Amino acid sequence: MKVAVLMGSKSDLPVMEESAAILRQFGVSFEMRILSAHRTPDEVASIARTARENGLSAIIAGAGMSAHLAGVIAAHTTLPVIAVPIDASSLGGLDALLAMVQMPPGIPVATMGIGKAGAKNAALLALSILSLADAGIREKLDLYRSDLKKAVLEADEGVRKL
Numbered sequence: 001m002k003v004a005v006l007m008g009s010k011s012d013l014p015v016m017e018e019s020a021a022i023l024r025q026f027g028v029s030f031e032m033r034i035l036s037a038h039r040t041p042d043e044v045a046s047i048a049r050t051a052r053e054n055g056l057s058a059i060i061a062g063a064g065m066s067a068h069l070a071g072v073i074a075a076h077t078t079l080p081v082i083a084v085p086i087d088a089s090s091l092g093g094l095d096a097l098l099a100m101v102q103m104p105p106g107i108p109v110a111t112m113g114i115g116k117a118g119a120k121n122a123a124l125l126a127l128s129i130l131s132l133a134d135a136g137i138r139e140k141l142d143l144y145r146s147d148l149k150k151a152v153l154e155a156d157e158g159v160r161k162l
Helices: 010-025 041-049 069-075 094-101 116-130 135-160
Strands: 002-007 029-034 056-064 081-086
Touching (some): 002 010, 002 069, 010 116, 041 069, 056 094, 081 094, 081 116
Parallel strands (some): 056 081
16 A cells, blocks of 8 residues: 655645655655646646556645645545645635635545644544555554553643642
């Protein structure tokens, strides 16, 4: 199983690295590309159309401003597409969020929160989808969640001692 992490611009890389870091942590292979829905539309369509035959199981797409990348990808594949809005304009990423979350009926795109937290959650959602067919990923997700719980309970214990 493999995930694609796509972004519309090189300036999106610091955000989308959060997706890559989670996928690395879970040992899931991925490919990372910079492709623009507006400046390289043929390449975006080609990646989406051939995604399944190239072994991809999910696609994460980060973009800012008009943020059409995830929607264009979703128009060309039935694989799960997960969008990450990026703060790339004076509107603080709200423009990207609204563009991504307003997909027409029939062409779904799962949309995460704006920025690095959204990119991290995009990878975790992709892993959740992959875990349906991979018990190893499912076990790693259970451990990841258990570690999150443990960290909160440890912080709680520390605060209670103050």
